[in-house]
Amino acid sequence: MFIDISSLKKSYSSGLVKTEVLKGIGMKLEKGEIGVILGPSGSGKSTLMNIIGGIDSGDSGKVVVDGVEINNLSSDLLTEYRREDIGFIFQFYNLVPNLTVGENIEVVSNISKSPLNIDEVLAAVGLQDKKRRFPRELSGGEQQRVSIARAIVKNPKLLLCDEPTGALDYQTSRSILRLLQQVNKKYGTTILMITHNAAIAAMANRVFKVRSGEIVEATVNEVTVPAERIEW
Numbered sequence: 001m002f003i004d005i006s007s008l009k010k011s012y013s014s015g016l017v018k019t020e021v022l023k024g025i026g027m028k029l030e031k032g033e034i035g036v037i038l039g040p041s042g043s044g045k046s047t048l049m050n051i052i053g054g055i056d057s058g059d060s061g062k063v064v065v066d067g068v069e070i071n072n073l074s075s076d077l078l079t080e081y082r083r084e085d086i087g088f089i090f091q092f093y094n095l096v097p098n099l100t101v102g103e104n105i106e107v108v109s110n111i112s113k114s115p116l117n118i119d120e121v122l123a124a125v126g127l128q129d130k131k132r133r134f135p136r137e138l139s140g141g142e143q144q145r146v147s148i149a150r151a152i153v154k155n156p157k158l159l160l161c162d163e164p165t166g167a168l169d170y171q172t173s174r175s176i177l178r179l180l181q182q183v184n185k186k187y188g189t190t191i192l193m194i195t196h197n198a199a200i201a202a203m204a205n206r207v208f209k210v211r212s213g214e215i216v217e218a219t220v221n222e223v224t225v226p227a228e229r230i231e232w
């Protein structure tokens, strides 16, 4: 099992008030699968994903990714895990505004142990002719493609996507989802994606419904739907 989480708990305290955000999460995803996390605002989706990505840590429970218990890693090893193994994609693309498309990808590839070729990655996201543009000269969908290229250039084991289509219109969203599916196929990258949009679940191998810090339903799709055929 590539991701194997059990009894994961996490609370945040402010003053005397303690809020339990994750109340004993259990979740499994196989290598090469696409998983979708669905749930209302504030249910704990981003907290869960941030713990899986080594940005945040759980209070108790086990989080095993590719055989490594990441809750026990030293801070140096956790940094290495985040840098080498995880690609992050967010709703707002977080590109560096004064670097070109090529340079935005290069800064990540430069610090990676076994990066993919930048031009190959740009071609994979359909932006080979935009390498010298700046982010402000691109549409939202194109900027998200750059952020996907930046995430995959390090050839991560796991791609974590937090509402990757949240800021995009319908057609652009579908093309981004299609691209993520293509990345999953081409590079065998395991993908875990948060969304509010239940229709997107059809493209996933596994779907996790989160409510108030608990997984209330985990389903396996025997057949997945190509993103271009999903409608909402």
Ligand SMILES: Nc1ncnc2c1ncn2[C@@H]1O[C@H](COP(=O)(O)OP(=O)(O)OP(=O)(O)O)[C@@H](O)[C@H]1O
Binding pocket: 012, 013, 021, 039, 040, 041, 042, 043, 044, 045, 046, 047, 048
């Ligand atoms: N650093 C923090 N300190 C205190 N509370 C936090 C912190 N991060 C998250 N929370 C709280 O934890 C709860 C879950 O937040 P989280 O961002 O994980 O939810 P979410 O399901 O991703 O929501 P959304 O869909 O709106 O992004 C919320 O009530 C939030 O206010």
